[in-house]
Amino acid sequence: MDVHGRDLRYFAAVAEELNFTRAAERLFISQPALSKQIRMLEKQLGADLFHRDRRAVRLTAVGEALLPHAHGMLAAWEAAEAAVAEASAAEQHTLVIGMSTSPGRGLLPALRTRLVSRHPHARPVLRQVNWADPSAGLADGSSDVAFVWLPLPDGDRYRYAVVAQEPRLVALPQGHRLARAAADSEGAVDFTDLLDEPFLALPSEAGPLRDYWLALDARDGRAPRIGGVVGSAEETHEAVANGQGVALLATGNASLVVRDEVIAVPVRGISPSRLAVAARRDDERPLVAAYLAAAAKLGAGTS
Amino acid sequence: MDVHGRDLRYFAAVAEELNFTRAAERLFISQPALSKQIRMLEKQLGADLFHRDRRAVRLTAVGEALLPHAHGMLAAWEAAEAAVAEASAAEQHTLVIGMSTSPGRGLLPALRTRLVSRHPHARPVLRQVNWADPSAGLADGSSDVAFVWLPLPDGDRYRYAVVAQEPRLVALPQGHRLARAAADSEGAVDFTDLLDEPFLALPSEAGPLRDYWLALDARDGRAPRIGGVVGSAEETHEAVANGQGVALLATGNASLVVRDEVIAVPVRGISPSRLAVAARRDDERPLVAAYLAAAAKLGAGTS
DNA sequence: TGTTGTGATAGCTATGAGTTATGGATGTCC
DNA sequence: GGACATCCATAACTCATAGCTATCACAACA
Known part of the structure; x- marks a missing residue:
């Protein structure tokens, strides 16, 4: 049914040498084998493929018929191996960078520059991931590294470098009562004033991250009102503008949501957001390590 | 280094099903295997060729690169198998008929007709073999059946059917003294009159056959004079015409030597020649058996 | 929360691809 | 013609591997 490529190689060698002993030597196996x-x-x-006369070995008609096919298949396999090697190398040098929203802050160009200076063959590829996955593709392997918001669910499966720590804002519809209140109070609001507001939440799969953007730890155990579930910056903008609810934002991401009817004001009394570059803890590939190292350096510089 | 074709087949199956369990069923092996x-x-x-997510199996970039090659090689092997099968079938139906000189006597067409009536696919192929090999190619396998002169060296390795038994003639140059003597004596000569003539002999490799055509058994142990060694009908004609020696002939072969300066006259006192169709004793192939059977029938009819 | 589906793992067996040692036939050299 | 070299086949053994069954781990789903 199938052949082993080796057998074809052996056959081709004997067909060329027309001598089992010499062919065996050339193949680095014993003659009986x-x-x-x-x-x-x-x-x-x-x-039969060979006519073994006492004095000479020669191809039979069947052997003659097989020989060109054997050569063809051996060449085809070499080509296949080369294709695999090439694809493999390309994969080695490709770094898939997952992100839920554009990290902005000039991070991507900075990290890219640092990466390619260390690994000239590296090909960073950006990948947009749904907000439902807080690991931005790390969990299912679709990303090699990712921009994530801390805290990360299953945090011990990953290692990360914080690249930005910023106060959180709240996105409000332009006419909201708290928008006016903030204008009176140094342009900020207390989180306690937001406790009864309906909040836009991440999908439940987001786990601890959903709780974090609801600032659950600042609510003293009282459940938040959920005004809706959002899966992208665009949806968030729409929902806020429509008055479905308010939403916490990282300062660096304000520009994605704030426009037209929506404004954002700082919130006092909650922890700042922390944006990190993460990778799977067991992923030791050089490119991944280099990207994380670059991120750590950048984070150290800007913190 | 090499692949087993089986592995490519397995790979292609999994790539198609994207499910190990179903692919295994289709391949009639267990899933763990x-x-x-x-x-x-x-x-x-x-x-890696496949990305095994918990929920899904999908090809990696490397797998994508390999897949077309795998398909190509599987197709190539099928083509190779087909080529081998075809060549094999052709070989099955080919019967190589060895002969030292054309057997004449209408034997070839008669046997060919009988063979193809029994085996319509049979392709008889004629092969001229040097006189040095009295088995006409049977010994080294280059013929499947052969027209041979008895006795055959290593006679027990072959089986045969006698197709012609004829008095032997002697080929003489036209002006030879015995040519005239024969004309006086019923057109024949006694072998005793030839004892001192130089004889043309077969090459020594011919063994018993050489002795036979020198009629050694009719010489009472006295060594013949050897006038030369001949390897074909043409050489024999030349040598006889030149007076190098005389040569015994089968009646049915006289026409190959007798022309121009050479005549042939019957010889009294030596056994007749026996022409047979032979095959290797251990060669039981249907075509060979059929040819021999046809020869036996023909021999029985004409003897 | 049990059930189903799916892939990986463990432990076993039989096959097969390799080894060395040897046999037997042929050809070669003095 | 005898010693020797060459060459392919066979025998007996070893070790890797391709297959099996049984089972686990995990996700999806009802």
């Missing part, structure tokens, strides 16, 4: 393998191949094909 | 084989292939290539 070669004899046996050729016999097995002949048995499998149900036809 | 398939898993293991794919892992081995991946290990051999040094790259």
Whole structure:
């Protein structure tokens, strides 16, 4: 049914040498092993490939018929191996960078520059991931590294470098009562004033991250009112503008949501947001390590 | 280095099903066996072929690169198998008929007709063999059946059917003294009159056959004079015409030597020649058996 | 929360691809 | 013609591997 490529290689060698002993030497196996393998191949094909005269070995008609196919298949396999090696190398040098929203803050160009200076062959590829996955593709392997918001669910599966720590804002519809209140109070609001507001939440799959953007730890155990579930910056903008609810934002992301009817004001009394570059803890590939190292350096510089 | 075709087949199946269990069923092997084989292939290539998410199996970039090659090689092997089968069938139906000189006597067309009436696919192929090989190619396998002169050296290795038994003639140059003597004596000569003539002999490799055409058994142990060694009808004609020696002939072969300066006259006192169709005793192939059977029938009819 | 589906793992067996040692036939050299 | 070299086949053994069954781990789903 199938052949082992080796058998074809052996066959081609014997066909070329027309001498089992020399062919075996060339193949770095013993002569009996070669004899046996050729016999097995002949048995499998149900036809002799060589005429073993006492004095000479020569191809039979069947052998002649097989030889060009054997050469073709050996060449085809070499080509296949080369294709695999190439694809493999390309994969080695590709770094998939997951992100839920554009990290902005000039981070991507800075990290890219640092990465390619260390690994000139590196090909960073950006990948947008739904907000439902707080690991931005790390969990299912679709990203190699990712921009994530801390805290990360299953945090011990990852390692990360914080690249930005910023106060959180709240996005409000332009006419909201708290928008006016903030204008009176140094342009900020207390989180306690937001406790009864309906909040836009991440999908429940987001786990701890959903709780974090609801600032659950600042609510003293009282459940938040959920005004809706959002999966992207665009949806958030729409929902806020429509008055479905308010939403906490990282300062660096305000520009994605604030426009038209929506404004954002700082919130006092909650922890700042922390944006990190993360990778799977067990992923030791050089490119991944280099990207994380670059991020750590950047984070150290800007914190 | 090499692949087993089986592994490519397995890979292609999994790539198509994107499900190990179903692919294994389709391949009539167990799922663990398939898993293991794919892992081995991946290990051999040094790259993963499939992305095994908990929920889904999908090809990696490397797998995508390999797949078309795998399909190509599987198709190539099918083509190779077909080529082998075809060549094998052709060989099955080919009967190589060895002969030292054309057997004449209408034997070839008669036997050919009988053979193809029994085996319509049979392709008889004629092969001229040097006189040095009295088995006309049977010994070294270059003929399947052969027209031979009895006695045959290593006679027990062959089986045969006598197709012609004829008095032997002697070929003489036209002006030879015995040519005239024969004309006086019923057109024949006694072998005793030839004892001192130089004889043309077959090459020494011919063994008993050489002795036979020197009629050694009719010489009472006295060595013949050898006038030369001949390897074909043409050489014999030349040598006789030149007076190098005389030569015994089968009646049916006289026409090959007798022309121009050479005549042939019957010889009294020696056994007749026996022409047979022979095959290797251990060669039981239907075509060979059929040819021999046809020869036996023909021999029985004409003897 | 049990059930189903799916892939990986473990442990076993049989096959097969390799080894060395040896046999037997042929050809070669003095 | 005898010693020797060449060459393919066979025998007996070893070790890797391709297959099996049984089972686990995990996700999806009802």
